Amino acid sequence: MSTAVERFDDGARARFGAHGRTFVRENELLRHPVYSRVLHWSVAAFFILALLSGLAIYTPWLYRVLTPLFGGGPMTRLLHPWFSLGFVAFFALQLLNWLQPMSWTPDDTRWMRRLKEYVANTDKLEPEYVDFFNAGQKLYFWAIVGSSVIFFISGVPMWFPRAFGRTTAAIGYVFHDLAALVMLVGFIVHIYEGTAAQPGTFHSMTRGTVEKRWAWTHHPAWYLHATGRQPQDDYEAAVRRQAGRSAEGGTPSMPG
Numbered sequence: 278m279s280t281a282v283e284r285f286d287d288g289a290r291a292r293f294g295a296h297g298r299t300f301v302r303e304n305e306l307l308r309h310p311v312y313s314r315v316l317h318w319s320v321a322a323f324f325i326l327a328l329l330s331g332l333a334i335y336t337p338w339l340y341r342v343l344t345p346l347f348g349g350g351p352m353t354r355l356l357h358p359w360f361s362l363g364f365v366a367f368f369a370l371q372l373l374n375w376l377q378p379m380s381w382t383p384d385d386t387r388w389m390r391r392l393k394e395y396v397a398n399t400d401k402l403e404p405e406y407v408d409f410f411n412a413g414q415k416l417y418f419w420a421i422v423g424s425s426v427i428f429f430i431s432g433v434p435m436w437f438p439r440a441f442g443r444t445t446a447a448i449g450y451v452f453h454d455l456a457a458l459v460m461l462v463g464f465i466v467h468i469y470e471g472t473a474a475q476p477g478t479f480h481s482m483t484r485g486t487v488e489k490r491w492a493w494t495h496h497p498a499w500y501l502h503a504t505g506r507q508p509q510d511d512y513e514a515a516v517r518r519q520a521g522r523s524a525e526g527g528t529p530s531m532p533g
């Protein structure tokens with residue numbers, strides 16, 4: 278029996294799916310359907326607006342540069358909590374959408390122990406147990422959930438200091454700034470990981486698809502579930518094909 282929340286989530290996915298299209302080519306897999314992409318970019322837009330308006334209010338040296346973007350200082354202060362509420366609202370929908378693939382498993386704890394190898398990029402393929410999201414991505418996701426809760430709880434007294442009292446608002450500032458620091462560091466790492474670090478990843482959030490070799494390289498367990506094929510076998514077959522082409526004088530390029 279599905280709950281009302283699950284029915285809402287399924288309904289939203291179906292409605293968005295009916296309005297947008299994702300073209301999946303022969304050597305590709307569908308990774309992020311329309312609904313996930315719309316939520317992701319709505320979260321990103323509100324996050325960036327909240328970040329810029331927040332930095333403008335927080336730092337005197339950015340105040341003069343950033344506040345004109347929002348129509349001046351008082352307008353920036355007025356808009357910041359609304360941008361933030363937009364961010365929290367869209368992220369809450371993403372939380373429902375990704376709750377299942379983001380749940381932590383013992384394999385994620387295993388993955389965390391080899392974080393050094395991941396950062397150093399020592400292995401050709403990720404371990405065979407890495408599913409739709411790896412533990413680093415899950416950690417980022419849950420850090421956003423935690424930070425959003427802190428932003429909300431600390432931000433409301435800052436928004437209405439008369440109702441909550443000056444002391445509560447002052448404590449709110451400390452937690453708000455700590456959460457902002459976590460989000461800023463996470464955001465910088467996320468942009469790097471989603472673009473330059475792994476070519477082909479950005480495509481998954483724009484066109485919605487990834488190449489099969491991207492899937493068997495970074496998310497082998499997901500590749501197995503999605504295609505029914507062994508990632509290691511397909512990787513080795515691609516290496517053999519590549520070696521054959523190179524021997525015939527083609528341009529060498531490594532699969533995976």
Ligand code: HEM
Pocket residue numbers: 308317320321322324325410413414415417418421464467468471472478479480481482
């Ligand atoms: C504006 C620049 C951004 C870029 C280029 C970007 C890129 C991406 C890409 C390519 C993915 C898909 C990763 C995959 O399928 O494996 C993704 C996923 C995700 N994005 Fe973003 N994103 C951006 C902004 C944001 C913001 C502002 C947030 C939230 C504060 C966010 C939260 C997430 C989360 C939670 C995921 C799933 C987990 C992960 O892949 O880390 N993104 N993003």
